[in-house]
Amino acid sequence: MANSEERIQLLEHQNRELLAENLRLKTSGRQENDKRDIHDAAVEQLRQSNIRYRTVFENSLLGNKIISPDLKILQVNSALVKMLGCSSKDDLIGHHIIDFAHPDYKADWQILQEKLWRKNLPSFKLETCMVAKNGQEFWVSVTSILFTDDGGPLGFTILENIDKKKRSVNNLILREKWFREMTDIMPQQVWAADDEGNYSFVNSQSCAYFGRTEDELLTNGWQDMIHPEDKDSYLQAWGQALKTGRPLTFELRLKNKSGYYHWFLNRAVPIRDGQANLWLGTNTDIDLQKAKERQKDEFLSIASHELKTPLTSLKLYSQLAIKTNDADKKQDFVKRSVSHIHRLERLIADLLDVSKINAGKMSYEIERFKFDDMVSELAANMQSTTLKHRIKVERNDPAKLEGDRHRLEQVLNNLLSNAIKYSPEADEIVLESKVVDGNVIVSVKDYGIGISKDDLTKLFERYYRADNAAMKFEGLGLGLYISAEILKRHNGSLWIESEPGSGSTFFFILPLQGNSLLKEFGTDGQTFYDSNFIKINYVADRQWLEAEWIGYQNLESVKKGCMIMLNLLIKNKCSQVLNDNSQVMGNWSEASDWGAEYWFPAMTEAGLRKFAWIYSASAFSQMSANKSLENAPGDLQTVFFHNRQDAEEWLNRAD
Structure with a gap:
């Protein structure tokens, strides 16, 4: 097949023959002259067209080439020579363009060959990676147009270096991937929205909390998961932020996939993007912080109430003792005052323990002692304080335990006291201590008022987290909270089984060696x-x-x-x-x-x-x-x- 240079030379030879023919036609009359003029004009137009083609082809800033169906390079311009790092056109003409393809992208040129020639498409575009003669890799956008001349089909191909653009896009993709991965490991929900409040991004924490897919959250948001008491005020505040472009900070409750509400701190800040705002927001779980605030308030309420009661009685009996001259009455008033002083001492000790627990300063003196001896002694001491109830020790297995005897006595004393207090119509408390698989399991059963299922759930929530300090249930005071904390520090736990009207059984378990014996x-x-x-x-x-x-x-x-x-x-x-x-x-x-x-x-x-x-x-x-x-x-x-x-x-x- 003749190359393009040979075809141009052929055209110039044909032009010379046409000029000679024109000379012979000079004497052919006016009609022949008109034909000659038309023919001359066509030849000149063709010559000018070829000049323009050569000028555009050669001077284009893009790489131009003409290729044959087997991808051989027939003609190139200087821009392509420079792009491929060659010294002259001779380095390219006659070579296959696929020789400059990146090894991982050679198949792209085979696809071009298939589409352009075998399927006879008029044009074809692709983005691929090439390797210059000096080994430098770069991305190009390739546009190939199929045309036909006397020698058969040829491909006119334009190559544009898009390496900077491509790498910029790749960097954006990597940054988006990095941003998504970063937000996915954050403990907060992260989201983005446009200036109309439509969500454009949510992280995996959001999907996990609400139990919804990313598409569902992007389409419907999470407004229906807002607590009814918070929904209107939040949507109003969010709408105002969208309108004014001012940052938003709002506390609200959001329902998780299991139907439980947690308190969240919702924050959103606008980021200017051209003429519009992109809003970046976070939802931070502050439920534990809120619980601590409530517990603090409850603690102060409990403390003030519990302190006020014995102080009022102490003040009353002191005043009565001062006013009376009856020695027997005076002595009775003093005795009553002393009992309230003891109650104050116990209450203050409990309050100090709670304070130590919250500060992480509760101290323990670990020693090895006979747990069954402690149970027997405590049961006998407690029996001496009550005449109405009989404390029945049904089982007390021999056991040696490593722990703080004083603190564990405090636990058992609290359970026995509560059993007596909350079974006023009964006359028996059943105490058991048995050893099972390296653990000692203690139970205190009363036949009193019992606890409802709802209140039992509240009690569980109270012991579920160690920092639920000072939560009070139906007058049970601080003792159970302190007991649960003491048991936890001994690798033990507390639980309750109860039926309203049938009494309650309080249990606790302790490993004898400080940890469980797993076999x-x-x-x-x-x-x-x-x-x-x-x-x-x-x-x-x-x-x-x-x-x-x-x-x-x-x-x-x-x-x-x-x-x-x-x-x-x-x-x-x-x-x-x-x-x-x-x-x-x-x-x-x-x-x-x-x-x-x-x-x-x-x-x-x-x-x-x-x-x-x-x-x-x-x-x-x-x-x-x-x-x-x-x-x-x-x-x-x-x-x-x-x-x-x-x-x-x-x-x-x-x-």
Whole structure:
């Protein structure tokens, strides 16, 4: 095939022949002269066109070339020579353009060849990466146009260096990715909106809290999750901020995917973007801070009330003792005054303990002592203070325990005092202390007024977090809070079982050696695990894990059992778990946060999709289970059951 230079030379030869023919036609008359003039004009137009083509082709700032169907370069301009780092056009003419393609992008030119020639498209565009002669990589935008001359089809190709633009776009993509990853690891909800309040970005924390997808939040927002009491005032404040362009700070309650409201600090600041504002906002969970504020107010209210009562009585009896001359009455008034002084002493001691707990300065003197001796002595001492109630010690197993005897006496004394106080119509208190699997478990049962389910839930919330200081329930005072804190510092826990009108049983558990005795009986590392606190099996025909928890659980046992379950879930690539808590006793609330924040997200990432949870009979254990799932991942299906049959039927049911 002739190259373009040869074709131009051919055209010039044809022009010379036409000029010679014109000379012969001079004598042919007027008609022939007209033909000659028309022909001369056409030839001149063609010559001028070729000159313009050469000028545009050569002087273009973009790289121009003509290629053959096999991608050989037939003609190039100086801009392309410079772009590819060559010294002259001879370095390119006759070579394949694919020789300058980046190794990872050679296929782009094959696609161009396929589209332009084999599918006969009139034009084709692509962005690809090339490598100059000096090894420098750069991005180009390629536009190829198919045309045909006497020698057959050719491709006219324009290359524009877009390296700076491409890298700028890539940098923006990387920055957006970095921004998203950064906001996803932040503990706050992060969002963005335009100047009309339409959301354009939400981070993963927002989706996890509300249990909604990113698209759902971008489309519908989270206004319907605002507490009814806060909604109107917040929307008014947000609308005013959009109107004025001033930053917004607002406290409101937002409902999570489990239906619970948490207090949030909502902040939004405008960022000027051209003529419009882009709003960047955060929702920060301040529920714990709000709770502390409420607790502080309650603490002051309790303290003032509790101090006022004995002080008023002390003042009254002191005045009566001063006024009377009757020696017997005076002595009685003094005795009554002394009893109120003792009450004040106990109250002040409790208030000081609460203050120490909040400051983290509660001190403990750990020693090894006979726990059963402490129980017997305390029961006898308490019996001497009451004539109406008989304190019956039904069981007191021998046990040596490492702990602070004085503080643990304080716990048991508080439970016995409350049992007497809140069973005024009964005459018996039952005390038990038994040793089970390296733990001592103490129970104090009364036959008094009992506690309702709602109030039991409030009590659980009170002990669920160690910093719920000074919350008071139905006159139970500060003693139970202090007791729960003392037990926690001994790696123990407190729980309550109660029925209104039938009395209450207060329990606590303490490890004898300072930590639980977890015993492993056997495992193959793949399909089963057997121990004294959990049994796990992979059921191959149903492709799920079965976990049966046993006895009294705490943070240590829950963490260990859960991590074994995670390992077996990954190894067997299953997505369903039957979690049986029917044999669990007590309260393991100290592990609830860990389960919600770490374990359930890890299980979901490992492939868990359906989690059937069989409740324990213990009310506090049920509440611990509910807390564990309060902030579980939104794409995890979790359902609680009271029997195994219903749980299995749900797992077997197709999604």
